[in-house]
Amino acid sequence: MRHRVLLFAAGLAVVSGIETARALLAGRAVATPEEWQAATSQVRANLQPEDLIVFAPRWADPIGRLYLGDRIPVEMAARADAARYRRIWEVSLRGAQAPEAVGSHPVSTTHHGRIRVTLYQKVPIEVAYDFTSQHGRAHASEFPTDGRGNEVACYSEQSTLHCPETRVEPRILTVDFQPRRGLEFSTSPSHTTRLEFPEARLGKVLIIYTGASEYDTRKHLDAPIHIEVSIDGFRLSEIRHAPGNGWQLTSVDTSRWAGVRHVVRFEVAGAPGGWRNLGLHAEARP
Amino acid sequence: MISLGRMALWLGLMATASLALGGRTEGFNRDEAQYFDAGELYSQWYGELGEAIASGRFQRVRAQVSPEAIDRRFSFNHEHPALMKTLYGFSWRLFHRTLGWLSDAQAMRLPADLAGGLLVALVYLFGAQACSRRAGLVAALLTLGAPRLFFHAQLACFDAPIVTAWLGTIYCYWRSLTDRRWGFWTGVAFGLALATKHNAFFLPILIGGHWIIIAIVAGRRVEALPSARPLVWMALLGPAIEYAHWPWLWYHPIERFREYLNFHLHHVHYNFEYFGKNLNQPPYPFSEPFVLTGLTLPVTTLLLGLGGFGLLFWRWWRKQSAGRTPALLLAVNALFPPSIIAFSGAPIFGETKHWLATVPFLAIAAGIGLDLLSHRCIEVLSLRGRSAQAALALLVVMAVAPALAETWRAHPYALTHYNLLAGGPAGGADLGMNRQFWGYSARGVFPWINAHAPRHAGIYWHDASPTLNISVREGLLRADLHDTGLEEPGVRQADLGLVIHELHFNKYEHWMWDFYGTTQPSYVLADEGVPLVTVYERRK
Structure with missing residues (x-):
């Protein structure tokens, strides 16, 4: 009984400690504007005409386009699929992977704080x-x-x-x-x-x-x-x-x-x- | 030692002050804007009635209570009872228009803040009387520290006030089981609950069911039979208060009450994102209200609450005394509100606001659970005197710190907030959970719009358009900007457009790409990196 009571108290202390710390330090897990700037500058500097830019997870898309939207024409943002693109730049948070990049070959990966930039190479399909x-x-x-x-x-x-x-x-x-x-x-x-x-x-x-x-x-x-x-x-x-x-x-x-x-x-x-x-x-x- | 009542009062005042302070940075929402207008209209009717009475002219009084005069004011927003809206209006007339102490919105929201304070005070009393002062204190702070309940309690709406009225009715009923005089107050509290929101329709089922179980358990022991007074007073005072407080019902009580009921029975289905799916047609996944509660309340509160219920029922099972603790009453009230949504085939609502009444009962169970754990710890460790006091204080801090920290973190965007299990707002977004609703977060982009929008710019305000009036009155938004209207024509005509991110609103963003010729936003408002509102400008 003694052990059980102390185990409950210890469990409460651990959960309480983690939850309080996570709440108070939540801001530290968020990518900063400087990190976004650095990550997207890398993409911008190496972008080629047949490249696709994607953000992962998908909900990060508006922030990604805030930095790189001038390089994402409507045709790219609203593409039917990624078949026609030769390379994919994936700008990723929280270790997420964009569905477009699945099955493609990663050529390079760079980390900018909490943001990961991965370049994928794939065989493009020509549109007649x-x-x-x-x-x-x-x-x-x-x-x-x-x-x-x-x-x-x-x-x-x-x-x-x-x-x-x-x-x-x-x-x-x-x-x-x-x-x-x-x-x-x-x-x-x-x-x-x-x-x-x-x-x-x-x-x-x-x-x-x-x-x-x-x-x-x-x-x-x-x-x-x-x-x-x-x-x-x-x-x-x-x-x-x-x-x-x-x-x-x-x-x-x-x-x-x-x-x-x-x-x-x-x-x-x-x-x-x-x-x-x-x-x-x-x-x-x- | 400070008396129970005084402690409850202090806690209530502290909660009211926190809510009032929080409300200063909280956005206005679509429904609240309606209630602001209703509050002005309803209080205006009472003002005119007061003037008519003061004039001493019977004809004027009669004209003021005529069906036409009543409908002129009360037909607006008659899908909800008038109590809270009338209080919002009275507060606005007194504290804003007459005394000038508060701004429009602060004055309107004050009664809601007071209702929130009353809720915290009642939780304290309930916990303290059912178990101990420590249990009451922990329960009160956990109730205040529920991020989404705190959010709703700041607003001039009904979702938090009905929690107060619900708890108040249950508290009075519980007291009436040992003191018959509380039967009358149960009836009063039930009447006020009916006058607050239609959730109160379910209270007789809960209280009646509980009363029957107690009566069955009492069996033939007449002295153990519960008093029927609370039920009688509820039956008498409930409908009477509902009718008396709401002039819109006065001349056509049956048909208008039926209209009011039908509005809610055939309510429009909202869109609500749940694990990446947009729910907008029944049936509900029955898991939804339970999962959403599990992902939005602080984890420590959930564990303590479930542990508290577990301990209470274990004691009951072992036939040990649980003191005056109403384990069944607390458990049923914690489970019933989400169950209505889960199992009744209710229209798609989705958000926790519809079953917030769960929170105070879970918090009371959590307070009791912590109290029992504290006693056992002191006993097991053989602590005495100051070391025992210090250990008790530490346990209380451990119980409430996460809840208060999470509420602090969630403000002012609590509808985007998810708990430790989900991984915070970003985790909630990863899971594909509802990001927000009601358009309240648009307030966060007003500073950018004020600074960047051209003079007299036409703006597509998306879901925030009903809140523009109050936002301008509060000095949060420039008065020269105009609203281009709704849907596609509104987006097409605007110089700037807002997209408030909810899954089913994505089409508006795509329209903006189409019509403004760019996919690049000019500004993105985010909560812990999760986009809430995106602003686009038309390319010149």
Whole structure:
């Protein structure tokens, strides 16, 4: 009994001591502006055009961009994935690792107080055609999904394609709370939007990312959106994007069309019951 | 020796002063801004009524209590009872407008600070009378040293005042079990609890259930049967006080009370991040309120509280006397508030404010646990005189120091604070736990905005927009800045935009990248390195 009582008291003393000390010294565990300055200066000085900058853990991102945001264009911050980058600069706190760096080869690691800077090397994938970047060359039209009615051409204003019921515009989409650069289709329950790229140079693979771009709509609506992809009129793939699928990757073999320009068409049919926005980003890769 | 009542008074005053002092640097939140407005409106009605009565003209009095005159003031924010808002308004009229002693917000928040002080005093009395003065003191300081309860107790809201009213009702009921005169005060306290917040609807279930268990245990021993007076007074005074204090109910009590109930039964689901998932649809993971309590209360408080309950029930099991300690009453009250959220299919609320009533009961158990441990230590070590006193004092310091240090550390951003188990605010962020809500942290970027925003700049204020009025009145924010409004049009039109970091708010940041042409913030407000608010400027 004596030992048990003293053990409880000792346990209380240890927990109390650790908790009080951690509370009073909490500020010492935080990276200082000088450390951020030193870490990001190293990245800035060695940055090359095909490099990606990431921060880990993800919640540190705004502070990282405070120091390096001028070197992180919107296209990089809202990337679909990290495939096209040759090197990755990972600025990390608390020993965290960015998911983009997993599987890449670390070339160098430097410590700046509480911040670690690691440079990773990887094999980049060349993008033959970026459909989001090339959206200005696309034509849009809209037709009733049930086939009872005519196809109507959409008009372009600034960078947005306006259709009677729907709209397509390049945006930063928020999919699963992450930024994703792509084309936003405001879908309609009754109409299908057709987006056609007349001269898309294809590679061996067509990568298509889809995502519902607004959490509110997912909350209220659970019917899937249908996306049909065709090349030169040949129906290549049908994608069903259901709520909860996140940033969904579909990869299609396009070897037989590789190296030449083709007509690529995306048809997006909204879910019955209401409107919802769909985000889409596609790339032709070798 | 200082009397129990006087000690309670001193502790209450000390707690009130701490809260009032803390409140000077605490941000204003979305809901609080509504209650400030309601407080002004409600107190205005009472002022006009006073003037009408003083004029001696019956017609004026009658006009003032007409349905139209009442609705003009009380239809605003009628989803909550009027007691606390009316007190906030009275305090504002007296201490700000009439005497000029306090600023708008300080005066509005004063009744909440006093309610917090009363809570600490009551906890002390409960602990001291149930066990010992040492238990009461430790319990009182652990209640004050609960970071999130301290945060809520500074605000002119209802989440901490309802804890006071809840504890007050339970305390009176407990006293009524041995002294029938407390039955009346149980009814009064219950009425005030109903007038504070709807959480009080659950009190009759708790008290009635406890009363039935005691009655069953008493069996046929008539002298051991508990008095039914507290239940009778609760049934009589509860609805009477609720009705009398709230003019909005006067002319249509049934239909308006139903409207009030329906608002809360069909409450909108909030967004709440829990282990990286954005909860915004029921059902709740039943673990949520328990896990969140486990990750936000100081670990020492949790261990002592659980240890205290363990000791109390062990003694009960061994049929040893636990003195007057109401082990069952304390345990049920500690467990019931989070259980309502966990098991009732309640709308998604998420934050600890909805089950803060757990804290004082856990703290009392912790105080009792420490007291029992202290006695055993002295006994085992055979300490006497000064060495015994020193050992006792050391144990008290060990019990309360972490709680007070954690509360100090958490201020003013306690909603971002997580405990030692989680690894502090950064650990909470790593775990993907809710960062904050209510937009209160925006106050931290006001100095930067005051210094850097161009004259007459249009600003997207995000979740902080309802607090602009009070912030300008308090002199915290320049008056020339304007609000560009809500959602996408508000972001598009602004020269500067704020993003208050919560998982479901990420889209606003992405809009700013799109519309302002940059991903580089101009300013980031952080708590221990964890971003709370980010400010973007449109690139020229």
